[in-house]
Amino acid sequence: MPSIEEYIPIVGESTIYDLRLITERLKGKVIQHVNSTAVGGGVAEILNRMVPLCKELGADVRWEVIKGGEQFFEVTKKFHNVLHGRREEITQNDFDVFMETSEKNINEANIYGDIIFIHDPQPVALIKKKKENKWIWRCHIDVSNPDQTVWQFLVNFIEQYDSAVFSAPSFSRRLPVKQFMIPPSIDPLSDKNKELPQETIDKILNKYSIVKDKPIITQISRFDRLKDPVGVIDAYLQVKRYVDCQLILAGGGATDDPEGPKVFEEVQELAKKDKDIHILLLPHNDIEVNALQRASTIIIQKSLREGFGLTVAEALWKGKPVVASNVGGIPLQIKHRYSGLLCHSIQGASFALKQLLNSPEYAKKLGQNGREHIKNNFLITRHLRDHMLLFLSLYHKEDIVYL
Numbered sequence: 001m002p003s004i005e006e007y008i009p010i011v012g013e014s015t016i017y018d019l020r021l022i023t024e025r026l027k028g029k030v031i032q033h034v035n036s037t038a039v040g041g042g043v044a045e046i047l048n049r050m051v052p053l054c055k056e057l058g059a060d061v062r063w064e065v066i067k068g069g070e071q072f073f074e075v076t077k078k079f080h081n082v083l084h085g086r087r088e089e090i091t092q093n094d095f096d097v098f099m100e101t102s103e104k105n106i107n108e109a110n111i112y113g114d115i116i117f118i119h120d121p122q123p124v125a126l127i128k129k130k131k132e133n134k135w136i137w138r139c140h141i142d143v144s145n146p147d148q149t150v151w152q153f154l155v156n157f158i159e160q161y162d163s164a165v166f167s168a169p170s171f172s173r174r175l176p177v178k179q180f181m182i183p184p185s186i187d188p189l190s191d192k193n194k195e196l197p198q199e200t201i202d203k204i205l206n207k208y209s210i211v212k213d214k215p216i217i218t219q220i221s222r223f224d225r226l227k228d229p230v231g232v233i234d235a236y237l238q239v240k241r242y243v244d245c246q247l248i249l250a251g252g253g254a255t256d257d258p259e260g261p262k263v264f265e266e267v268q269e270l271a272k273k274d275k276d277i278h279i280l281l282l283p284h285n286d287i288e289v290n291a292l293q294r295a296s297t298i299i300i301q302k303s304l305r306e307g308f309g310l311t312v313a314e315a316l317w318k319g320k321p322v323v324a325s326n327v328g329g330i331p332l333q334i335k336h337r338y339s340g341l342l343c344h345s346i347q348g349a350s351f352a353l354k355q356l357l358n359s360p361e362y363a364k365k366l367g368q369n370g371r372e373h374i375k376n377n378f379l380i381t382r383h384l385r386d387h388m389l390l391f392l393s394l395y396h397k398e399d400i401v402y403l
């Protein structure tokens with residue numbers, strides 16, 4: 001695990017100095033993060049890096065994962081989908097299942113921090129354990145167009161928090177609590193994002209029998225309908241009529257996402273249409289994800305809905321040209337035709353992919369601009385700073401706090 005000093009060559013000495021100063025002010029406070037999975041998905045990805053770095057800076061930060069069975073995670077996945085605006089039937093039984101597991105967690109979870117940082121809807125009901133301490137609800141979902149029944153159900157809990165945090169201004173909702181805008185981040189020195197020797201990249205391509213004889217288009221994502229793997233295959237097949245290339249759709253699962261295996265099977269079936277489509281079920285292995293991203297000519301992220309889309313930041317950081325849907329937090333990362341290409345449809349995606357395959361110089365420039373944009377805005381050091389300032393602000397009396 002790299003130490004905080006190792007970030008100096010990337011972000012400069014003053015950034016790290018500031019972080020140490022701010023953290024000093026939090027001495028004596030215990031900060032507890034709570035989410036629903038230790039592996040898989042963006043939240044676990046962030047906490048796995050954020051928690052040890054905070055500790056190294058001197059903050060007393062802990063991380064708890066709530067418990068839940070299959071039924072609970074089926075319900076919370078449904079909540080996730082409808083909060084993102086997808087239509088699915090939600091029944092009273094779903095709310096009962098949610099509350100039953102929540103009650104168990106309320107009784108069993110060991111919550112003792114001064115600042116409790118709750119991630120996403122799954123653990124939201126833990127607020128019932130609120131005492132004199134400060135509670136933050138962190139929303140990683142694009143809730144700009146949520147199902148109203150589920151949203152109102154959640155608001156009953158959220159309004160008991162001290163603050164809420166959203167990734168983008170457009171996600172914020174009318175709420176009777178203070179709101180902050182903090183976009184997520186990537187860690188440039190993690191196994192997922194650090195530089196890799198070419199031999200490592202080649203070895204991993206070899207492992208998956210991928211030959212570099214033609215351009216590689218890749219989407220790394222959980223097998224989730226909202227990531228639109230079927231749309232990616234359609235866009236690729238349209239491109240393939242004009243430019244010889246190959247497609248990698250790679251992803252693993254998350255313990256709080258029970259839909260994965262079914263979507264994976266469907267996608268595997270569709271992939272039989274073309275021998276150059278590689279569907280990879282990845283083990284949780286950051287070096288492999290890193291290598292596949294680095295081996296790619298273009299990264300695609302054709303999500304139908306997205307919270308932030310860490311995979312986009314990861315690809316841009318590697319200087320890759322990216323084609324991604326104009327949804328959720330993706331437009332924060334991609335300024336169209338400057339740091340990548342945004343698309344709104346399968347046709348749009350295939351058009352953008354063709355354009356980049358046919359103009360390598362333009363593709364390279366977009367990748368370079370993308371890397372710079374991520375460096376300036378979406379690295380973990382900025383995120384750490386925002387968190388520390390947010391924690392400090394909880395103890396301020398003023399109504400307005402500028403981050």
Ligand code: UDP
Nearest residue numbers: 041042045221222251252282289309310311
């Ligand atoms: N990821 C991974 N292995 C996989 C699929 C995804 O490590 O098989 C990582 C991916 O690199 C990214 C995170 O999981 O860091 C996904 O975050 P994102 O915001 O893109 O989507 P989410 O899964 O949270 O909807």
